[in-house]
Amino acid sequence: MKTKIPDFVKTNQFGLLLLVIVFILLFTFTTDGFSSRFNIYALSRVVAIDIMIGLAMMVVILTGGLNLSLGALGVSAAMFGGWCMESMGIPISISIVLILLFGSFLGWINGYVTVKTGVHSFIVTLATMSIYFGFMTLLTEAEAFRKLPETFTDFGSMKLFNKYISPLLLLSIFTCFVLFYLFKFTDIGRKLIAAGANPDAAELSGISVNRMFIYCHMLSGFLAAVAGIMLTSRIGAAIPSMAGHLGFDWLLPAFLAPVIGGTLLSGGKVTVFGTMLGAVLVTLINNGLYLIDVGEFWVRFFLGLILLFAVLLDRAREYFTSKNSIVS
Amino acid sequence: MSKNILELTNVTKNFPGVKALDDANFKLKKGSIHALLGENGAGKSTMIKIITGVYKQDFGALIIDDNKQSFSSPNEANKSGISVVHQERNLIRRFSVGENLMLNNLPKNNFGLINYDEVAKQSKKWLDIMELDIHPNTIVSELTVAKMQLCEIAKALSLESKILLLDEPTSSLSPQDTKNLFSLLKRLVKEQDVSIVFVSHKLEEVFEICDEVTVLRDGKNACVSENINNLDRQKLVKLMIGRDEQIIKSKENKNMNKENLLDLININTDLGHKEISLNLKKGEILGLYGLVGAGRTELIKCLLGLDRIISGKLVLNNEEIKIHSPKEALEKYKIGYISEDRKKEGLILMHDVLTNAGITVWSKLKKILSFLNNGIIYNKVDPYIKKLEVKTPSYNQLVSNLSGGNQQKISVAKWLAAGTDILFIDEPTVGIDIKTKAYLHELIINLSKNGTSIILITSDMPEMIGLADRIITMKDFKVVGETINNHNYDDMSSSIMASIHE
Numbered sequence: 001m002k003t004k005i006p007d008f009v010k011t012n013q014f015g016l017l018l019l020v021i022v023f024i025l026l027f028t029f030t031t032d033g034f035s036s037r038f039n040i041y042a043l044s045r046v047v048a049i050d051i052m053i054g055l056a057m058m059v060v061i062l063t064g065g066l067n068l069s070l071g072a073l074g075v076s077a078a079m080f081g082g083w084c085m086e087s088m089g090i091p092i093s094i095s096i097v098l099i100l101l102f103g104s105f106l107g108w109i110n111g112y113v114t115v116k117t118g119v120h121s122f123i124v125t126l127a128t129m130s131i132y133f134g135f136m137t138l139l140t141e142a143e144a145f146r147k148l149p150e151t152f153t154d155f156g157s158m159k160l161f162n163k164y165i166s167p168l169l170l171l172s173i174f175t176c177f178v179l180f181y182l183f184k185f186t187d188i189g190r191k192l193i194a195a196g197a198n199p200d201a202a203e204l205s206g207i208s209v210n211r212m213f214i215y216c217h218m219l220s221g222f223l224a225a226v227a228g229i230m231l232t233s234r235i236g237a238a239i240p241s242m243a244g245h246l247g248f249d250w251l252l253p254a255f256l257a258p259v260i261g262g263t264l265l266s267g268g269k270v271t272v273f274g275t276m277l278g279a280v281l282v283t284l285i286n287n288g289l290y291l292i293d294v295g296e297f298w299v300r301f302f303l304g305l306i307l308l309f310a311v312l313l314d315r316a317r318e319y320f321t322s323k324n325s326i327v328s
Numbered sequence: 329m330s331k332n333i334l335e336l337t338n339v340t341k342n343f344p345g346v347k348a349l350d351d352a353n354f355k356l357k358k359g360s361i362h363a364l365l366g367e368n369g370a371g372k373s374t375m376i377k378i379i380t381g382v383y384k385q386d387f388g389a390l391i392i393d394d395n396k397q398s399f400s401s402p403n404e405a406n407k408s409g410i411s412v413v414h415q416e417r418n419l420i421r422r423f424s425v426g427e428n429l430m431l432n433n434l435p436k437n438n439f440g441l442i443n444y445d446e447v448a449k450q451s452k453k454w455l456d457i458m459e460l461d462i463h464p465n466t467i468v469s470e471l472t473v474a475k476m477q478l479c480e481i482a483k484a485l486s487l488e489s490k491i492l493l494l495d496e497p498t499s500s501l502s503p504q505d506t507k508n509l510f511s512l513l514k515r516l517v518k519e520q521d522v523s524i525v526f527v528s529h530k531l532e533e534v535f536e537i538c539d540e541v542t543v544l545r546d547g548k549n550a551c552v553s554e555n556i557n558n559l560d561r562q563k564l565v566k567l568m569i570g571r572d573e574q575i576i577k578s579k580e581n582k583n584m585n586k587e588n589l590l591d592l593i594n595i596n597t598d599l600g601h602k603e604i605s606l607n608l609k610k611g612e613i614l615g616l617y618g619l620v621g622a623g624r625t626e627l628i629k630c631l632l633g634l635d636r637i638i639s640g641k642l643v644l645n646n647e648e649i650k651i652h653s654p655k656e657a658l659e660k661y662k663i664g665y666i667s668e669d670r671k672k673e674g675l676i677l678m679h680d681v682l683t684n685a686g687i688t689v690w691s692k693l694k695k696i697l698s699f700l701n702n703g704i705i706y707n708k709v710d711p712y713i714k715k716l717e718v719k720t721p722s723y724n725q726l727v728s729n730l731s732g733g734n735q736q737k738i739s740v741a742k743w744l745a746a747g748t749d750i751l752f753i754d755e756p757t758v759g760i761d762i763k764t765k766a767y768l769h770e771l772i773i774n775l776s777k778n779g780t781s782i783i784l785i786t787s788d789m790p791e792m793i794g795l796a797d798r799i800i801t802m803k804d805f806k807v808v809g810e811t812i813n814n815h816n817y818d819d820m821s822s823s824i825m826a827s828i829h830e
Contacts, residue, residue: 185701187694194687198676203634204665205687205742206658268678 012262016277020284027288034291040164043287045156048168049230050279053250054257055179056223058275061258062196063216064267065121069110069129070224070254071247075240076136077103077221078228082145082238085152092152100225106132107221111214121217133246144239148232156233168230173276175226180272192216197268252303256282259310282306331394333358333523334379334410334491339388341374348374349385350547356491359517361524362553363534366544367568367761372527375544376493379525380412381405392491411484412493419468419476419483426451426464429483454482457520458512472621474505478512485520492516493525498533499758502619503789503825510537529759531561543567569763586610588643589781590750595640597630599623601805604640608750613772613782615796615813617789617824623805624785625668628752632657632665659691664748666740668755668785670732674739677728681720684727684738685709688746712741717767733764740768744775751775754785769795793820801827 027034053070060067067073081099084090090098110128114121158167183189194202195212203209227250232238243249259265260281261274285306289299334356341349349371356362366372377383378390381399390397392408399405419428426447427434435446448464455462460478468476477497484492494513498506514537516522526538534541534556541559543550550567588607595604601623608614616624630637633651641648644661657663667673675684686693686705693708694700706723713723716737720730727735736756743751753772757765772795776782786792792799793815801809801824809827813820 186698187690187700188698190683190687190690190700194676194679194683197678198672200673201667201676202687204632204654204667204673206655206691206746207687208653208655268676 013271013274013277016261016274016281020277020281023281023284023288027284027291031288031291034288037162037164039287039291041159041166043283044164044169045166045234046287047280047283048166048172049227049234050253050257050283051169051172051276052175052223052227052230053254054261054275054279055175055272056220056227057254058258058261058263058270058272059179059192059216059223060121060220061263061265062192062267062270063121063213064196064265065114065213065216067107067110067125067217067220067224067254068122068251069106069125069132069247070220071243071250072129072133072136073103073106073110073221073247074224074228074231074250075243075247076106076132076228077225078232078238078242079136079140079145079240081229081232082148083140085148086145092149096229099229100222103221103223103225103228104218105221107218107224108214110221111217114217115210115213129246137240140240142240144237146237148237152233153236156230156236166234168234171226171230175223176272176276183270183272188215193268193270252307253279253282256303256307256310259307259314265311265314331358332356332391333393334525335389335391336375336378336385337389337391339375339378339385339390341371341378341383341385347547349378349544351388352544352547352549353552354542355553356523356525357540357553358523359521360539361513361517361526361537363538363541363556364525364527364544365531365534365541365564365568366550367763370544370568371547372544373495374547376412376495376525376527379405379491379493380410406487406489409488409490410493411487411489411491412495413477413480413484413497414495419479421469422467424465424467425455425462425471425479428468428479429454429464429486431483432487451482451486454486457485458482473500474502474509477501477505478509481512485516485522490521491523491525493527495527496529496759497526498528498530502787504619506533513537529761531564534564535561545570565762569761586612589645591641591643592631593641593643595627595630595642596638597627598636598638599626599630599805601627601630604805604807606800606807606810608781608783610781611776611779612797613776613784613795615792615799616783616785616802617787617792617799617828618802619787619828622802624802625754626805627802628665628754628783628785631752632663658688658746658748662747662749663752664688664743664746664750665752666743666754666756668758670735670739675727675735678726680724680726681713681718681730681738682706682709682723685713685723685741685745688742709741709745712744713738715744716741716771733760736760736764736768740771748780750781750783752783752785755787756784757786757788757791789821789824790817792824793817799824803828 033039053074056070057067077099080102081095084095084098085092110121110125114124155167160167183193191207192212192215195207195209199209231242235242257279258275261278262271263269263275282303285302286299289302332355336352336354338351338353339349340347340351352371352375354375364372364375374383378385381402381404384398397408429451430447435443435450437443451464455464458478458481460482462471462475468479471479481492497509501509513524517524526534528534538556540553541556541564542552545568586609589610590608592604592606596602604627618624626635629635631642631651633653633656642650649661651657651661654665671677682702682705686709689708690700693704718734718737718741720734727738740756756768756772760768769791772782772784784796793813796813799811799813799820800807811820811823
């Protein structure tokens with residue numbers, strides 16, 4: 001049984017890293033302009049947001065649930081931010097704090113309703129998705145905020161590292177490290193995971209499972225709001241349709257990243273860096289396919305295929321975790 | 329000599345890193361009840377799974393009725409007349425008894441729809457053979473645990489099975505139900521020409537109904553088809569564990585005059601407990617005995633705040649308290665609960681040993697900004713895991729990979745680490761091998777000697793009489809009796825049963 005392969009090599013993350021490298025090489029040699037400074041910069045802006053929404057979904061999947069309201073929530077928070085900065089003239093730093101609080105609050109609603117009713121978060125967030133988006137459209141009259149402070153929008157178009165990388169990506173990577181620290185090195189992070197893995201056992205071990213689930217939803221709302229801020233800053237305006245109708249455009253990447261990354265859909269396991277790599281992979285494939293010029297519909301087709309494949313992988317993972325106990 | 333209906337000769341089965349069966353033999357005589365014994369991990373389950381077609385042996389032969397057989401699925405084994413009744417219920421709870429019995433072969437009418445009259449009629453036949461007074465249209469979920477068990481056997485019979493494998497059939501039955509089951513099994517063997525393989529941890533039962541015994545130890549035969557009359561309990565235990573059994577050491581009643589630590593006064597609960605009054609003294613082991621469904625575990629869960637106490641008083645150290653959650657019980661009142669269901673409620677199977685053993689102490693151990701790493705937890709729980717002699721390759725091992733006995737040790741270890749004043753211990757040795765069982769008994773006694781007050785729930789009468797200082801009997805969510813334990817088995821068991829059946 002003893003092999004000299006380091007543990008890291010056997011992990012899902014390592015496989016993902018290899019895939020990412022393979023795709024980078026593939027697209028570099030088969031397409032024009034993949035490795036151009038312009039394209040890499042554009043990629044870094046996109047992937048930054050995909051990572052963030054992947055993380056936002058991941059922390060709810062941790063509970064064995066889902067957050068379908070992710071896109072609607074993120075956009076609502078962004079629109080709220082637009083209103084704060086443009087209509088109310090609140091300073092940027094205070095506005096950002098308010099946006100994050102607002103996002104967490106919307107997440108709290110998701111969590112509170114889920115926990116108190118015992119209804120699966122799939123249903124709850126399907127409802128709140130509609131509610132948040134509807135309210136937002138009503139209050140904003142579907143008008144965008146286009147005159148945001150320049151300091152704010154400049155951040156989204158800033159270029160670092162010889163103009164290759166957007167600061168947005170650094171923010172996302174930093175967030176990954178913070179979450180990794182949370183789950184690995186704090187009491188509260190461990191409790192979140194334990195509650196997700198086996199709520200009954202966690203409750204009887206003195207963990208307040210309901211509270212943990214609400215925290216997860218709040219964290220999800222918080223991260224979705226961050227993604228909303230990032231997108232607003234990138235576009236230079238807060239637009240109601242910036243994540244598609246009802247925020248649908250965020251759903252597919254939000255699912256793909258954590259599931260490809262190795263987060264179990266049944267809950268109780270998170271892989272922060274897996275989610276990050278998952279988001280990178282999805283963005284790469286997306287971008288590469290566009291550059292190969294296969295056409296919009298094929299891109300969607302492939303992303304759908306990848307999701308199905310990732311879910312199959314999830315089932316396999318669960319199967320092998322249970323298979324381990326075969327010798328009794 | 330009657331002939332063998334089922335035979336395994338020189339069977340070997342390898343799993344990655346483990347030899348589950350090593351050149352093992354098994355012979356089942358036609359029309360006999362044969363005990364298959366061994367500690368957890370000895371290879372019983374593997375043997376059963378080979379007989380029932382779940383696994384295929386690497387070497388050796390499976391012979392049924394003198395014909396060499398090779399099953400590639402449980403279905404094929406079924407067709408050859410082999411049925412297994414597992415510990416876990418395999419009935420569909422929302423279906424009727426008749427539907428469950430006939431599930432594999434539902435009678436249809438001319439339109440291809442299910443003929444429910446026929447379902448009832450055909451299933452009634454099997455219920456009658458079992459002398460079971462259940463209407464075929466009864467929904468399974470309305471039956472008692474014992475009746476469900478009997479329905480499973482009826483279902484196995486309805487498949488025209490000639491060989492019946494019963495895996496721990498009595499683990500959730502009351503003594504009375506067990507007795508009924510045994511007389512039924514004896515009758516089946518006589519009248520229905522059935523041969524039975526009986527797997528159990530309870531040796532008393534083996535002596536009561538089995539004709540022959542096969543013991544496995546570490547995948548090998550410790551004995552093959554030994555006549556039960558040539559064995560006694562000591563010999564059998566020695567075959568199973570390879571050394572003599574340690575008898576449950578009784579604890580002397582030294583603490584009877586101490587003051588009450590926890591008082592329940594006229595407690596009524598949402599779940600239907602009526603006027604429960606009892607007290608727990610410091611350093612005492614208070615036994616809660618009762619049949620399945622007497623409301624013992626439910627009472628504990630109400631005390632932990634998982635279900636509501638409607639009226640009555642809960643007094644700890646002469647102070648009235650209210651507990652709203654297990655978290656509060658643990659952190660504020662230092663009360664812990666070792667669940668009877670270690671897989672569902674006791675452990676997080678998909679997490680590692682360190683996580684599971686430390687879960688109760690995270691809050692206590694955390695540093696500034698909620699910081700907590702593995703090293704801090706390791707230092708705290710390592711002594712307890714060592715003390716309990718948990719066998720695991722490392723603390724990173726997933727708990728699901730450990731044997732049942734070691735899993736139970738972990739679910740005990742986490743409460744030792746928590747250092748509670750009061751511990752509710754629920755069925756601590758169900759499905760645990762004899763060695764671990766004796767170890768846990770000693771541990772419970774030592775805990776109470778060191779001042780921990782314990783409420784012990786167990787349906788294992790010898791265990792109860794060995795460990796408890798006082799025994800409270802419950803029935804139908806009420807307290808029906810209280811006895812000071814004198815550790816004399818005959819005395820105590822009859823007085824306990826009397827209080828239940830009054």
